[in-house]
Amino acid sequence: MSARHDVAIVGGGAVGLHLACLLAQRGVDVVVLERRTEPSHLSRAIGIHAPGLAALDAAGVGDAVRAAAIRIRSGVALSRGRLLARLPFEHEPILALQQHRTEALLRERLAALAPGALRQGVELVGLASGADDVELAARGTSPVRARWAVGADGVRSTTRALLGIPTGARPGSGGYAMADAPDATGAAATALLHLEPAGIVESFPMPGGQRRWVARLAAPEPGMTTEGLQRILDERLLAPPRLPPLAPTSAFVARQRLADRFALGRVALVGDAAHEVSPIGGQGMSLGWLDALALDRALAAALDGSGEAGAPFAAYERARRPAAERAMRRAWWNMAMGSPASAPRLALRLALVRTLAVPPGRTAVTAAFTMRGL
The missing domain is CATH 3.30.9.30 (D-Amino Acid Oxidase; Chain A, domain 2)
Known part of the structure; x- marks a missing residue:
């Protein structure tokens, strides 16, 4: 039987890496499963707002991002x-930095905190959540066991699909x-x-x-x-x-789409896996980092047993669903003004x-x- 990690994160993008850094610097045994074998070099998201920068500070990469970005x-x-x-x-x-450069800084930080935590070329194909842990079946590695799991695998989230959580259009x-x-x-x-x-x-x-x-x-x-x-x-x-x-x-x-739930059992969704927010206005990446901060707190409580009995991610969902809905309303307004x-x-x-x-x-x-x- 494989060793059991504290937390397994599916998705090694900007949000998954950020959450992994938050967990690893608290001594949590975390593993990140990333489908891609090589990092993307596309610029993609570029905007980093003040709340997002504060979240990067919490993960120990804020100063490096400031040095690389423009204002x-x-x-x-x-x-x-x-x-x-x-x-x-x-x-x-508002800071501007290409997403692939931000992700590179997060990967460097995670490698320093938890060498080997990022596993590339690993694709999730199955998920079974039990009473005490979660088992993740994946191509490219043996099954991974963890006390808790997180889907940070984007708008086409395999984690969300395996959990059977639908999304609704906004x-x-x-x-x-x-x-x-x-x-x-x-x-x-x-x-x-x-x-x-x-x-x-x-x-x-x-x-x-x-x-x-x-x-x-x-x-x-x-x-x-x-x-x-x-x-x-x-x-x-x-x-x-x-x-x-x-x-x-x-x-x-x-x-814009919103998942019907942000968590089920021992598995939570974060970032684009939980909410697809229009990139117009540049809120998506920073919003995901704010999710990660809240989920880090929820996982800390779940790991030490101080969370809400039977619903360890309830406080996380109560806080982040309204935030995602506010972001969507702002993005809708931005899009309407530019049509x-x-x-x-x-x-x-x-x-x-x-x-x-x-x-x-x-x-x-x-x-x-x-x-x-x-």
Whole structure:
């Protein structure tokens, strides 16, 4: 019979690694099962909000992230080149760092805390939760036993599927295309939001003199090319960027779904496995780290027997489900404000932006952008 770990985490992405670091630094015997044999080198999520940075501090990687990231100190809304509003983030700057670089720092931290805890090339295929432990069957390794298990395996979570937990759709969906390119805007510390009739174009500075460009589409376009995105930017912007011909370009459908439960028996769900939040607004990764903080506390109580009898993850779910729902409402609002609009509707939207850019509206908008209350 294989040795029994304290906690087994399925998924070695940003959230699974973060939770593993939190557990390992408290001396918990943790193992992370990751399907991929090599780390992803795609930039993916880039925004790290102040609450997310505090969560990274708790895992011991906050300073390393600060050193590698750049700070977004303001957000500017424009339309046809005219300034509509400016929101300062000086007191709570949003950090920008490519997700693969953040994950690399978390992997380094976990390797220092618990050498060998991360097992790559291991794919979960079965899960049996008993009275005292959980047994996980996986390709690439012998069965893994643990007192508790966590699914941190993303929006297509195998853990969630094996538990039989359904998800329900929440408002907010839309097609988008994005690419990263050299930043020639002269606004190295500013997020630019271009509210145009055909849909918003957002851009965010990144380390290395790069900038991410994201365009709302009238309908999903899975075959989007760099040339296609360049045409969209040329049509909507007075001073469009020049995308490199080989710039990695992707199209995706942002949607929102919430798991009916965040835990079942000895298994909990965290991050995208529990809630698929639209990436528009950049809340998803930081939200997952806040989940991990709460789940770390719940696991500590479960491991020492001080948790709620019969429902060790009840407090975790009570705290994190409302937070996910608030994040989804904010993301829905962001998506609605950036959707294609007729001239009268766009005029009303621009007037609302101007109104929200001054007190008292500015306080609420800034809180939403900086993820306060989640």
